[in-house]
Amino acid sequence: GFPPPIRLAMWTIPRKIAEWLCDRPSSAPGSSRDRASSARSSLGAFEMLPEDVLVQILRLLGPKGAMKTSLVCKSWKSLASDDRLWISFLQNQNQNQPWESIFFAETNLRFGYPIQTFSSEVAELSFVSIYSQRQQVPGAVIIDGGSGYCKFGWSKYDCPSGRSATFLEFGNIESPMPARLRHFFATIYSRMQVRPSTQPIIVSIPICHYDDTESAKASRRQLKEAIYSTLFEMNVPAVCAINQATLSLYAARRTSGIAVNIGFQATSIVPILHGKVMHKVGVEVTGIGALKLTGFLRELMQQKNMSFGSLYTVRTLKEKLCYVAADYNAELHKNTEASYEVSGEGSFILSKERFQTGEILFQPRIAGVRTMSLHQAIALCMDHCHAAELNADDTWFKTVVLSGGTALLPGLAERLEKELHVLLPPSVASGIRVVTPPYGADTAWFGAKLISNLSTFPGLWCLTKKQFRQKSRFSLLW
Numbered sequence: 001g002f003p004p005p006i007r008l009a010m011w012t013i014p015r016k017i018a019e020w021l022c023d024r025p026s027s028a029p030g031s032s033r034d035r036a037s038s039a040r041s042s043l044g045a046f047e048m049l050p051e052d053v054l055v056q057i058l059r060l061l062g063p064k065g066a067m068k069t070s071l072v073c074k075s076w077k078s079l080a081s082d083d084r085l086w087i088s089f090l091q092n093q094n095q096n097q098p099w100e101s102i103f104f105a106e107t108n109l110r111f112g113y114p115i116q117t118f119s120s121e122v123a124e125l126s127f128v129s130i131y132s133q134r135q136q137v138p139g140a141v142i143i144d145g146g147s148g149y150c151k152f153g154w155s156k157y158d159c160p161s162g163r164s165a166t167f168l169e170f171g172n173i174e175s176p177m178p179a180r181l182r183h184f185f186a187t188i189y190s191r192m193q194v195r196p197s198t199q200p201i202i203v204s205i206p207i208c209h210y211d212d213t214e215s216a217k218a219s220r221r222q223l224k225e226a227i228y229s230t231l232f233e234m235n236v237p238a239v240c241a242i243n244q245a246t247l248s249l250y251a252a253r254r255t256s257g258i259a260v261n262i263g264f265q266a267t268s269i270v271p272i273l274h275g276k277v278m279h280k281v282g283v284e285v286t287g288i289g290a291l292k293l294t295g296f297l298r299e300l301m302q303q304k305n306m307s308f309g310s311l312y313t314v315r316t317l318k319e320k321l322c323y324v325a326a327d328y329n330a331e332l333h334k335n336t337e338a339s340y341e342v343s344g345e346g347s348f349i350l351s352k353e354r355f356q357t358g359e360i361l362f363q364p365r366i367a368g369v370r371t372m373s374l375h376q377a378i379a380l381c382m383d384h385c386h387a388a389e390l391n392a393d394d395t396w397f398k399t400v401v402l403s404g405g406t407a408l409l410p411g412l413a414e415r416l417e418k419e420l421h422v423l424l425p426p427s428v429a430s431g432i433r434v435v436t437p438p439y440g441a442d443t444a445w446f447g448a449k450l451i452s453n454l455s456t457f458p459g460l461w462c463l464t465k466k467q468f469r470q471k472s473r474f475s476l477l478w
Contacts, residue, residue: 054079066080066089081128086128086130097453101253105454130455138199139154139199140199140200140458142155142204142445144204145203145206147263147266148264149166150167152192156453178229199237200452200457201238202451202461204444205224205242207245207268207277224241227241238462238463240463242451244403245270246276251401251403251438251444254435256274257399258270258272258399260400260407262403264291265289265291266287267377268284268285271283271384273396280388282384289406293358296360296366300357301317321338322358323355323411325359336352338350338354361412378420379423383424399435402437403437413435417432417434
């Protein structure tokens with residue numbers, strides 16, 4: 001730390017500066033004499049203090065105080081314009097959001113879609129301006145469509161504030177999609193106690209209609225248009241509808257890679273380059289999701305005559321006790337017994353069931369399921385990405401970002417890396433990295449939160465009703 005006299009100065013000087021600024025008469029706007037005098041001003045007595053102490057003083061003054069101090073003279077203005085100072089203010093302003101995520105968003109996502117692939121703009125960023133612009137961002141309603149259930153909340157919240165059925169399953173599934181969407185969005189707005197006309201909205205859409213066929217493209221377009229039309233009919237000022245896989249990638253601070261979402265009923269493996277889903281490369285889908293794992297654990301427990309009140313109890317045990325073995329055969333010979341007490345149900349003891357449950361991701365036949373294993377599906381996707389030669393940088397697909405609550409199973413990421421190195425040739429396998437879900441089942445919601453708090457939001461990410469009618473940038477948003 002600093003010596004006591006310096007520390008004392010750092011606490012008393014900001015107050016003196018603040019008092020002086022408040023008492024300082026404002027000069028006439030057109031007074032060239034005042035401007036010249038200000039320009040000739042120096043730090044005066046403060047010149048004796050080291051620069052890092054002066055920056056600390058500005059930190060103690062806070063953003064408003066630092067801006068006022070910058071009006072005193074050129075020297076204070078130079079100090080108050082230091083990016084390091086405003087980065088610290090941004091960190092304090094967003095304590096619930098890692099600085100690395102803010103920096104990633106402002107350097108990679110601020111220019112909207114399509115994602116910029118060059119970094120020359122980064123050096124020109126002014127974090128003074130970014131701080132000021134982020135202060136004025138209106139925030140947004142975020143609805144993550146999910147696959148098992150929907151997560152919703154305001155972008156300024158630390159996390160989603162509520163959950164509901166997804167819009168794909170909401171209400172009477174025999175009703176037309178527009179009617180179901182109106183009912184769905186109206187219900188969410190009612191639960192949030194927000195008027196639709198007051199906030200922009202970001203809607204995360206689960207990957208569906210995976211193929212690159214004309215019929216699949218038409219289905220994606222129809223769903224997208226139905227969402228925009230419904231929300232604009234409700235007078236929402238600006239709308240951004242973007243797929244769940246891309247948002248999960250953003251949450252992990254990536255714009256390119258393979259997003260693997262272990263959903264409620266299925267698992268999707270989605271190649272994404274610069275924020276765009278590469279449907280031409282191919283989206284892989286396996287028939288195993290969270291529900292299948294929970295169901296398989298239930299079967300194993302029933303085989304041991306273990307009684308339980310509901311499937312919720314089984315899911316709780318899966319989340320609390322289950323894991324993925326690094327070596328399945330070796331794990332069979334270990335003592336893996338562990339217990340967990342479920343409220344209202346008592347204590348449950350599991351042993352081999354703990355790792356047999358997650359093993360069906362790698363060996364579906366154990367559960368009697370005929371589908372491709374997770375590592376085989378990811379390896380196939382990587383093979384296609386490698387063969388497509390879409391980018392000069394052949395490493396863009398080597399980061400695998402997991403999402404979904406089931407993807408939080410301990411050991412899953414490590415096992416996947418191990419299996420992929422076995423399946424793929426060294427040239428493709430080299431450099432592969434599997435990232436665990438940054439925010440668990442809420443990963444896509446947090447990806448949307450990054451966008452909604454950008455200094456340039458909503459302008460470059462959302463469509464207005466007028467733009468939608470003109471189809472301006474419409475085809476680029478999903």
